[in-house]
Amino acid sequence: MTERPLSPRLSIYRWHAQAVASIVHRASGLLLVVAIPFYLCLLSGLTGDAASFESTMSALQSPLSRLLVWLIGAALVYHFTNGIRFLCLDMGLGESREMLRMSAKAMLAIAGVAAVVLAAVLL
Amino acid sequence: MKEDYLGAAGNGFNDWLWQRASAVILLLTLPFPFILVLCLLGGCLDQAEFLNLVVHPFAKAAHSLLLFAMLTHAYLGLKLIMEDYVPALALRLSLLLATLAVALGAGAWALAMIWSW
Numbered sequence: 001m002t003e004r005p006l007s008p009r010l011s012i013y014r015w016h017a018q019a020v021a022s023i024v025h026r027a028s029g030l031l032l033v034v035a036i037p038f039y040l041c042l043l044s045g046l047t048g049d050a051a052s053f054e055s056t057m058s059a060l061q062s063p064l065s066r067l068l069v070w071l072i073g074a075a076l077v078y079h080f081t082n083g084i085r086f087l088c089l090d091m092g093l094g095e096s097r098e099m100l101r102m103s104a105k106a107m108l109a110i111a112g113v114a115a116v117v118l119a120a121v122l123l
Numbered sequence: 124m125k126e127d128y129l130g131a132a133g134n135g136f137n138d139w140l141w142q143r144a145s146a147v148i149l150l151l152t153l154p155f156p157f158i159l160v161l162c163l164l165g166g167c168l169d170q171a172e173f174l175n176l177v178v179h180p181f182a183k184a185a186h187s188l189l190l191f192a193m194l195t196h197a198y199l200g201l202k203l204i205m206e207d208y209v210p211a212l213a214l215r216l217s218l219l220l221a222t223l224a225v226a227l228g229a230g231a232w233a234l235a236m237i238w239s240w
């Protein structure tokens with residue numbers, strides 16, 4: 001490989017709300033990939049016989065599962081709402097600099113509130 | 124003739140479009156399992172009621188669509204991340220093929236499960 005510096009040059013760029021919203025979208029998406037096998041295992045266990053339903057439900061109540069459900073839930077709320085924001089941007093809605101900044105902060109705030117609410121319910 | 128299998132703006136557009144199309148499907152379908160899991164955790168749904176909901180033919184069809192969109196969206200998202208952060212071509216292509224194989228396998232397994240109910 002060559003010695004060229006790779007973009008993005010994080011040491012040079014100033015962090016701003018839009019960039020944070022974008023990288024958190026990517027990070028939450030990566031976390032949600034882990035949620036797929038979790039979802040499939042859950043689905044398989046919950047639709048099995050009565051014993052398998054009970055054991056899946058009790059496994060779901062364990063502290064580790066609750067933490068995982070909280071992480072997945074918070075990531076899902078963020079990825080979902082910011083995904084709607086990205087779809088709006090693709091349609092040309094809210095492309096002004098002020099709107100971009102404000103909507104990025106709004107999505108992060110919504111996910112923050114959702115994370116607190118989910119923590120109160122689950123943890 | 125446009126050689127779009129080579130171009131950055133050619134076949135990349137397919138990925139872009141599928142990522143959006145699957146996003147819209149997920150936007151419409153994903154709230155249902157999310158709410159169902161919360162209901163199960165909250166204890167307001169027992170197994171018989173839960174099974175009644177998921178075995179309905181419409182639910183099975185919507186569930187199949189959801190899983191297709193979920194795996195497509197995840198594969199394309201991982202592809203994007205690999206293209207950005209894994210510069211070594213051989214490693215990137217190997218990871219990409221492994222991801223595709225896992226996604227296809229998971230999809231086949233999940234569809235077989237849903238339609239066996």
